[in-house]
Amino acid sequence: MEKKLTTPITDKDILDLKVGDEVFITGQIYTARDGAHKLMVEAINNNQELPFDVKGQVIYYVGPTPAKPHQVIGSCGPTSSYRMDKYSPYLMEKGLKVMIGKGDRSVEFSQIVAKYQGVYLLAIGGIGAKLSQCVVENTLVAYEELQSEAIRKLKVIDFPAIVAIDYQGNSIFAKQ
Amino acid sequence: MYKIERKTIVENVKRMLLESVKTLDKEVLDSFEKSRENEDNPLAKSILDKIIENHEIANSKDIPLCQDTGLVVCFLEIGRELNFDYDLEDAINTGVSQAYIDGYLRKSVVKHPLNRINTLDNTPAVIHHSFIPGNRLIIHIAPKGGGSENMSALKMLSPSDGKEDIVNFILETIKKAGGRPCPPLIVGVGIGGNFEKVAWLAKKAILRPLGDVTENEIDRNLEIELMEKINKLDVGPMGLGGVTTCIGVKVNSYPCHIASLPVAVNLQCHSARKNEVILVGKEINDTDNR
Numbered sequence: 480m481e482k483k484l485t486t487p488i489t490d491k492d493i494l495d496l497k498v499g500d501e502v503f504i505t506g507q508i509y510t511a512r513d514g515a516h517k518l519m520v521e522a523i524n525n526n527q528e529l530p531f532d533v534k535g536q537v538i539y540y541v542g543p544t545p546a547k548p549h550q551v552i553g554s555c556g557p558t559s560s561y562r563m564d565k566y567s568p569y570l571m572e573k574g575l576k577v578m579i580g581k582g583d584r585s586v587e588f589s590q591i592v593a594k595y596q597g598v599y600l601l602a603i604g605g606i607g608a609k610l611s612q613c614v615v616e617n618t619l620v621a622y623e624e625l626q627s628e629a630i631r632k633l634k635v636i637d638f639p640a641i642v643a644i645d646y647q648g649n650s651i652f653a654k655q
Numbered sequence: 656m657y658k659i660e661r662k663t664i665v666e667n668v669k670r671m672l673l674e675s676v677k678t679l680d681k682e683v684l685d686s687f688e689k690s691r692e693n694e695d696n697p698l699a700k701s702i703l704d705k706i707i708e709n710h711e712i713a714n715s716k717d718i719p720l721c722q723d724t725g726l727v728v729c730f731l732e733i734g735r736e737l738n739f740d741y742d743l744e745d746a747i748n749t750g751v752s753q754a755y756i757d758g759y760l761r762k763s764v765v766k767h768p769l770n771r772i773n774t775l776d777n778t779p780a781v782i783h784h785s786f787i788p789g790n791r792l793i794i795h796i797a798p799k800g801g802g803s804e805n806m807s808a809l810k811m812l813s814p815s816d817g818k819e820d821i822v823n824f825i826l827e828t829i830k831k832a833g834g835r836p837c838p839p840l841i842v843g844v845g846i847g848g849n850f851e852k853v854a855w856l857a858k859k860a861i862l863r864p865l866g867d868v869t870e871n872e873i874d875r876n877l878e879i880e881l882m883e884k885i886n887k888l889d890v891g892p893m894g895l896g897g898v899t900t901c902i903g904v905k906v907n908s909y910p911c912h913i914a915s916l917p918v919a920v921n922l923q924c925h926s927a928r929k930n931e932v933i934l935v936g937k938e939i940n941d942t943d944n945r
Contacts, residue, residue, distance in 0.1 A: 499698075504835065514771070543722050544761040553759055554719040559802050559835050581802075582835040584895065603893055604682050604837040605926040606705050607722040608677075608713035627722075627761050641698075641895075651895065652833065 481487050483637075487535050488577055495596050496642045498649045502600065503637040508537040508579070509620065512558050514628035516566035529629055530621030534574030539648070540581075542627035543607070552617045555609030557581040561600070564588045571595040571641030579640055583652040600640035601651070613638040657734065657790035657936025661741045664794075664934070668729075668750025671796050671930035673758045677713040682865040683841075683902065683927050684710060690839060690899040699897030700790050703839075706892070706925055721926040724760040725798030727751050730859065732793035735786050737936045738944035744782050747749035747794075752776035763801065783855065790936040792943045795862050796929065803836035803924040809854055812916040821846060821918050822881060828920050829885055829901075834894020837924035841865065842885065844877070845919040848909040857921035862929055867905070874906040881906070892925075 484492055486506025496502065509531060511519070519529055534541055556577030560580030568591045569577065576597045581604040592599055601609065616634035623629050643651045684707065691703040706717055713720045755762055755777035764778065765771045780796075787793070808828045812820055825844060845856025869875050881904040891897025902925075911917060 541722060542761060542763075544719050544724060547717075547758045547759045550718075553761070554713075554722040554724075556722050558723070559805070561835065581837070583833050601834075601893070601895075603705055605721045605800075605832070605924055606709035608716065608718040608720055609705060609709040610713065611718055622699055626775075627763070 483576060486537060488537065490596065493576060493596060493646050496598055496645055498642050498645050498651050500642040502640050502642060505636050505638070506535070506634070506638060507636055508539050508633050508638070510541050510543070510629075510631040510633060511538050512540050512542050512628050513562055514625040515630045516563050516570075518622055520566045520569045521624075523573065529573065531632070532574075534572050535576050536574075537577040537579065538570070538575060539579040539602070539633070543611075544627070546617065550611075552588050552611050552614045555611050555614060556604055556607030557602040560584055571597055583650070584644065589644050589648040589650050592644050593646065596646040598642060598646060599644035601643040602638075602640050610638065656738045656939055657736050658738055658740075658939045659792055659934050659936050661746045661867060663741070664746040664792075665750040665753065666833055667932050667934065668747055668792065669754040669757070670797065671742045671794070671932060672727065672751065672754035672760070672798060675796070675930040676719040676758070676760060676798055676926040677717060679720070679927060680865065680929070683845070686865060686902040687839070687925070690902060691934040694897050694899060696897040698895050699892045699899060699928060702892035702895070703899065707719055715811055719760060720928065721800060721924075722761055723800040723802065724755070724777075725800050725928070726764055726804075727777065728797050728799050728858065729780050729782045730795040731782065731784045731863065732787045732795075733784060734789040734936060736790045737792060738939070747780055748778040751778050751780050756890045758797075792936070793883060793931065794934070795931045797862060798928050800837070800924050803840070803922040806832035806836040807857070809850075809917070809919040811850065812918055814914065814916045816916055816944050818877070820883065821877075821916075824918055825881060825902070825920050826884055826888065829890060829922070830888050832922065833890060836922040837926065838901065839896060839899045839925050840891055841923035842881065842901050842904045843921040843923060844904065844906045846879070846906065846908045846917070847911040848917060849911065849915065850917060852909055853917035854921070856907040856909055857919040860907045861921055861923040861927075863905045865903045869906060871908060874908050877906045878904045920935045
């Protein structure tokens with residue numbers, strides 16, 4: 480089923496999502512991948528503030544190519560999510576609700592998603608040129624030194640994704 | 656004696672990389688179109704449609720197909736009659752650096768695996784050499800993505816294991832990888848040689864043209880058998896099911912030790928970017944060369 484989602488995504492929105500649903504996201508999302516996750520979890524462990532309040536937010540696992548002078552962003556498809564499995568519980572405990580990436584995740588991660596009633600969405604890998612057309616604003620937020628792995632706030636319109644793990648921990652990959 | 660200018664190599668490496676990040680080989684695109692028709696799974700069909708559409712956007716708007724513009728791997732076939740009075744690897748890396756900086760490609764290389772500090776120009780490339788007769792230099796180049804590389808695997812089997820165990824190892828590798836390496840894949844297989852040679856064979860295999868058929872009968876039969884079995888795994892495009900898990904299997908073999916049966920499988924994602932050029936050396940003599 481196709482569903483439109485507008486950020487901030489509410490708890491009610493999340494309860495309405497079923498594994499296999501196609502969603503189109505409009506609004507603000509944050510980028511973060513391996514490097515930024517490592518630093519954010521270090522910040523949490525050191526009782527430091529995070530570069531942005533993750534409560535109720537969406538994180539997209541992506542390291543885009545640099546924008547050319549006339550572009551908002553370069554190619555920006557998802558990276559593999561499993562590498563973030565060990566960091567996600569810390570961020571979900573702080574209120575993170577939605578994660579977007581590619582590929583399957585650990586059983587433990589599904590349990591964490593169920594515990595905090597979040598959702599994991601799949602974006603299609605290797606179509607970064609097409610996905611870049613959904614991004615209308617791109618602002619640097621933190622960790623500029625990480626280059627492509629810096630945290631950015633993106634404004635997206637109808638960004639396509641598929642519900643892969645729902646709020647009960649059901650997974651699209653467990654079906655196979 | 657023959658010579659190729661350093662500048663020619665730098666310019667060609669840069670050009671090949673900038674072309675390859677936004678353009679796939681026609682036979683790869685044709686294969687996606689054909690696979691799309693063969694798929695009954697609506698999600699698989701829709702993903703293949705988006706992959707084809709992505710290529711159109713990448714081309715028309717000059718945006719890389721994928722944000723992971725890779726670690727550059729390069730195979731050089733060097734004519735024995737060529738003379739180089741400069742560092743050939745440095746020339747290749749200069750071309751890489753210029754492509755990634757001037758072309759706004761992602762810099763995905765870190766200086767040390769543990770300190771993770773970015774080199775800022777995507778150098779160094781991984782460069783392999785071999786020699787060929789004559790005065791030509793053939794450069795095969797591929798910006799290879801990290802996701803599919805991470806799902807590649809190598810195993811030192813025992814000679815008593817045989818073909819069945821090779822097939823099972825490859826099928827297990829692909830099934831376990833699921834959607835992570837971004838299928839539909841091109842599967843490069845190496846068998847034989849030793850520990851490092853077998854990985855080299857598998858890497859070289861993914862750079863063969865999609866329509867290329869190996870002359871070795873054993874390898875050819877293995878390619879056919881693997882293609883059929885891999886596409887029955889129901890991994891499908893992006894691991895969400897379907898009959899299009901791979902669009903090609905390429906097997907390269909080499910003699911090996913009586914005690915060994917090495918096997919390696921190198922996975923290439925659907926963004927199968929590669930390019931090649933043949934440069935012909937100009938004849939030189941000592942006076943010309945000054």
